[in-house]
Every structure is written in C-alpha cells, then in structure tokens.
Amino acid sequence: MSTRWFLLAILTGSYGAGAFGVLGISPLSPSLVAGFGLSRLQVALIVPSIYLGGLLFSLPGGRLADRLGARPSLLGGLLIGAAGLAVSAVSPSFATFLLCLFLAGIGWSVVNPALGKAIMDLFPVHERGVAMGIKQMGLTLGGIASALVLPRVAAAFGWRAAIATCGLVVALPVVLSWRPLGRLDDAPTRPSSVARDDHGAGAWAWARRPAILAFFASGLVLGMVQAAVLSYLPLYTIQALGFDTIGAGLLVACSQAGGAVSRLVLGAASDRWFADRRSVWLTVTGAIGACSFALYAVWLVSTPLAAGALAFATGIGAYGWVGVFFVISAELGGSRMAGLLSGMAFASIVIGLLVGPATFGLVLVRWDSYTAPWTAFAVLSAVAACATLVISSAIERERR
Numbered sequence: 001m002s003t004r005w006f007l008l009a010i011l012t013g014s015y016g017a018g019a020f021g022v023l024g025i026s027p028l029s030p031s032l033v034a035g036f037g038l039s040r041l042q043v044a045l046i047v048p049s050i051y052l053g054g055l056l057f058s059l060p061g062g063r064l065a066d067r068l069g070a071r072p073s074l075l076g077g078l079l080i081g082a083a084g085l086a087v088s089a090v091s092p093s094f095a096t097f098l099l100c101l102f103l104a105g106i107g108w109s110v111v112n113p114a115l116g117k118a119i120m121d122l123f124p125v126h127e128r129g130v131a132m133g134i135k136q137m138g139l140t141l142g143g144i145a146s147a148l149v150l151p152r153v154a155a156a157f158g159w160r161a162a163i164a165t166c167g168l169v170v171a172l173p174v175v176l177s178w179r180p181l182g183r184l185d186d187a188p189t190r191p192s193s194v195a196r197d198d199h200g201a202g203a204w205a206w207a208r209r210p211a212i213l214a215f216f217a218s219g220l221v222l223g224m225v226q227a228a229v230l231s232y233l234p235l236y237t238i239q240a241l242g243f244d245t246i247g248a249g250l251l252v253a254c255s256q257a258g259g260a261v262s263r264l265v266l267g268a269a270s271d272r273w274f275a276d277r278r279s280v281w282l283t284v285t286g287a288i289g290a291c292s293f294a295l296y297a298v299w300l301v302s303t304p305l306a307a308g309a310l311a312f313a314t315g316i317g318a319y320g321w322v323g324v325f326f327v328i329s330a331e332l333g334g335s336r337m338a339g340l341l342s343g344m345a346f347a348s349i350v351i352g353l354l355v356g357p358a359t360f361g362l363v364l365v366r367w368d369s370y371t372a373p374w375t376a377f378a379v380l381s382a383v384a385a386c387a388t389l390v391i392s393s394a395i396e397r398e399r400r
Contacts, residue, residue, distance in 0.1 A: 004122040008131055010180050011074070011118055012138035014173035015111065018078050019142030021085050021166035022050055022108050023256075025101070026230045027147040027249045028162055030238060031154040036094040040235070044361035047231045049098040051353040053105025058350060061110035062343020070118035071181045073110050079174045080107030085167035089160045104170075109346065116330040116342030126271055128327050129278065133267020136323035140260035140315070144253045151249040212332060214391045216348035218282065221384040222321055223352020224359065225289055228377050229255065229318040231357035232364070233311070240370050241302050251311040258315025263323040270324050279388050281324045286385025289317020293378035297371045317381060322349075 025032075029043055036042075065073040084104030091097035115135055123131045146166070154162040233255060237248040262285065270278045292314040301307040329345035356377075363373040 007118070007122060007181065008134060010177050011070075011115055012135050014074060014078065014138075014177050014181075015115060015135055016138035016142035016145075017169050017173045018081060018108065018111055019139040020146045021081060021170035022104065023139070023143035023230070024146030024150045024162070024166045025050065026143075027151050027234055027252045028154055028159060029231065029234050030245045030248065031151070031159040031162065032097075033235075035159045036097070038094065041361045041365055042094070043235060044231060044357040045098060046101070047227055048354040048357055049101040050105035050108065051227070051350040053102045053107075054109035055347055055350040055354065057106045057109040058113065058343045058347040059340065060343075062113035062340040062346075064110060065113040065117040065343070066340055070114045070121070071178070073114035074118070075174045075178055075181070077107040077110030077114065078170055080104070081111075082107070082167045082171035082174070085163060085170060089163040089167065109343075109350075112326065112346045113340070113343040116326055116345075119327075120330045125331075128331070129267040129269075129271035129324065130264070131267070132323040132327045132330075133264040136263040136267070136326075137260045139322070140256045140263060140319060143256035144260065147249045147252040147256060151245050155245065211391055214387070215279070215328070215332075216344060218384050218387045218391070219325055219345060219348040220352040220355075221380055221387070222282070222286065222325070223349035224356030225293075225352075225377055225381050225384070226318045226322075226349070227353035227356035228360040228373070229314060230353075232360055232373070233314070236296070236370055237307075241300060241307060243307075247304070251307055254308045254311035255315035255318065258312035259319025259322075260315075262316040262320030266320055267323045267327070270327065278324050278328050279391065282321045282388040283385045285317055285321040286381050286388060287317075288313060288320070289381035290378045290385060292317050293374045293381060297374035297378060325349075 025046055029046060032038065032046060033043060061073070061077065081104045084100050084102070084107060088097050088100030088104070091100055119128060119131050119135060150162045150165065153165055234245075234248040234252055237243045237251050238245065243251065266281045266285070270281050292310060295301070295310060296314075301310050326342060326345055329341045332341050360373045360377065363376055364370060366372070
C-alpha cells in the first residue's frame with residue numbers, strides 16, 4: 001500500500017474517533033433533556049455550543065496547521081477536545097456542561113484545517129476528491145458508531161457515562177497515532193489544481209473575491225441544514241413518529257450512513273466528472289436535502305423501513321456535500337494557504353451550525369408543529385442548491 005493511503009487510513013480513523021465524541025452529543029440529546037430537564041428550545045444550545053468554539057478558533061487553527069504541520073495540529077486539537085468532553089461528564093449544571101462543550105469545540109476547530117492541509121500535501125489533484133471523501137467517511141462512521149453505542153450506554157449507565165465514553169474515544173488517536181503520523185513530516189508539498197503565485201498577495205487576498213465569499217455563504221446555509229438535522233432529528237423521531245430512544249438512535253445512524261456513503265461516492269465522482277466544476281456536486285446534495293425535508297413536512301413516516309430509507313436520504317442532503325466543499329476550499333488556498341482556507345470553510349459552516357438549530361427551534365415553538373421548520377429548511381436547502389449551481393463557474397475561475 002502506498003504511504004499516502006496508509007496515512008489517509010490513520011487520518012480517517014483519527015477523524016472518526018473525534019467525530020464519535022463530537023457527533024455523539026446529538027443522539028444523546030433525549031438523555032440530556034431528561035438529565036437536565038431541558039425545554040425543546042434549550043436543546044438548540046447543545047450542538048452549537050461545540051461549534052461556537054470552532055467558530056472563534058477555526059481561522060487561527062488554519063494558520064496553525066499551515067505553520068506547524070498536520071500532525072501536531074490534528075492530535076493537539078483532539079487532545080483539547082477530549083479534555084473538554086471528559087470534564088463535561090461531571091458538570092453540575094447545564095451552563096457548565098455547555099462551557100465544557102465550548103472547550104471541546106476549540107479543539108475540534110483545529111482538526112479540519114489540519115486534515116485539509118494533510119490531504120493537499122499527500123495527494124495529487126486527481127485523487128483529492130476521493131481522499132477527502134474517505135476522510136469525511138471517518139466523520140460519518142464515527143457518527144454512526146456513536147448513534148448506535150451511546151444511547152445504549154446512557155440507558156444502562158446514565159448520560160454521564162456516555163459523555164465520558166466520548167472523551168475517552170477522542171483521546172485514543174493522540175496515544176495511538178502520534179508515531180505513525182510522523183511520516184507526514186516527510187510528505188512532499190504538492191501544487192494546487194492550477195499553479196498560482198500567492199507571494200505578495202497577502203494571506204487575506206481571497207476575502208476580496210466575491211465568488212469565494214459567495215461560496216462560503218453557501219456553506220453557511222448548508223451548515224444550517226446540517227445542524228438542524230443533528231439537533232432535531234432524534235427528538236422529531238421520538239415526539240412526532242413515536243419511536244423510543246433506541247429507535248431514534250438507529251434513525252440517526254441511518255442518516256449518518258447516508259452521509260458516509262455519499263461523501264465517498266461524490267468525492268470519487270468529483271475527481272472523474274466535472275473535476276473543474278466540483279461545485280455542481282453541491283447542487284446535487286442540496287436538491288436531495290430539499291426533497292427529503294419536504295417529505296418530513298408532509299408525511300409522518302412511522303414504518304421502520306421507510307423511516308430508515310428517508311433518514312438515509314436525509315443524510316445525503318445534510319452531510320454528503322461536506323467533503324467536496326472542503327476539497328474546493330483547500331484547492332482555492334493552494335499549498336501555502338490550504339489550512340487557512342479550510343479553516344475559513346469550517347468557520348462558514350460553523351456559523352450555519354450555530355444559527356440552524358436555533359432557527360429550527362424558534363420556528364418549531366412558534367407554530368408548535370414540525371411541519372413548519374421542515375418546510376423552512378427544505379426551502380433553505382433548495383436555495384443553497386440553486387446558489388451553488390449559479391456560482392459554480394465563478395468559483396472555478398477563482399481556482400485558476
């Protein structure tokens with residue numbers, strides 16, 4: 001096996017371990033509601049509390065990855081994330097719990113830029129889409145594992161034991177991956193998709209390019225959609241469809257499986273077809289998301305098989321776009337600024353992750369029905385699909 005694919009396997013496993021802890025908060029939301037006595041609107045604070053730390057530190061994390069390299073940035077970020085989760089397991093109040101999740105989010109904010117930098121250095125242009133798709137599969141596979149395991153841990157031992165499990169799993173790559181990831185230091189720096197001279201342009205020259213700003217704005221909208229699904233699909237499954245907490249965990253796992261498969265497939269497709277217009281694939285996932293959310297708005301899918309199939313499609317729309325989005329971002333930055341632009345991509349998504357659950361929750365409380373928020377987010381997803389199609393050509397011109 002080539003060294004770069006061996007390293008990608010380790011990076012993917014490390015990412016999956018981190019995702020187990022961070023995404024594991026979502027399927028635990030029903031247990032947290034019971035443990036802290038939360039309202040439906042307070043649920044909207046749980047997932048965003050992690051990503052608020054990510055928002056504040058994603059750009060510094062990107063610069064850190066560019067300057068220090070992938071290995072110390074990645075594993076250092078995971079160590080901070082593990083510490084935040086471990087302390088949150090013994091939190092005496094909901095406010096303290098959210099503060100600990102904020103600390104975990106600071107660590108998580110460094111992980112994506114470090115991985116984007118590593119993939120830019122390790123892989124040539126015609127392999128980056130599938131490499132990023134494989135890496136992103138680590139995220140969703142970690143999410144699947146957490147959705148299957150953590151509700152059962154919470155049911156048997158309580159939510160604190162489940163959160164402690166999150167912290168332990170996130171810490172594992174720090175111990176197991178430090179030595180093998182030392183090979184990243186020997187990886188050659190590869191050019192971006194098109195040779196470009198960034199010398200003298202300044203690290204923030206991209207901020208004056210309207211097409212790039214519009215691209216990141218589309219990531220904000222897609223992030224809103226993703227966070228709404230993360231935060232409210234488990235509760236919707238219980239409160240509207242009548243499933244128990246284990247069944248809700250299974251449907252979350254189905255959505256994560258849809259995300260995992262689509263990230264790999266779309267990454268490979270973006271390498272083979274429309275490689276010079278990867279943004280087209282964001283349109284595909286946006287359209288699938290819009291259709292899935294519209295179905296939730298008009299159809300109470302209580303049959304387990306149909307509910308699982310719809311959750312799988314929802315995962316494609318909510319999560320499938322992320323790998324391609326990060327490939328485009330890293331290529332826009334080139335070898336010298338891949339970490340920074342990956343950090344900006346993460347920041348744009350995080351803003352959406354912060355706004356999305358609150359928006360969904362406010363609409364839910366205002367109309368006291370899940371029909372209204374699912375309809376609103378179907379419209380948002382459709383808008384993002386159209387926007388990415390329109391700006392596709394302009395984005396690819398920026399890569400040149």
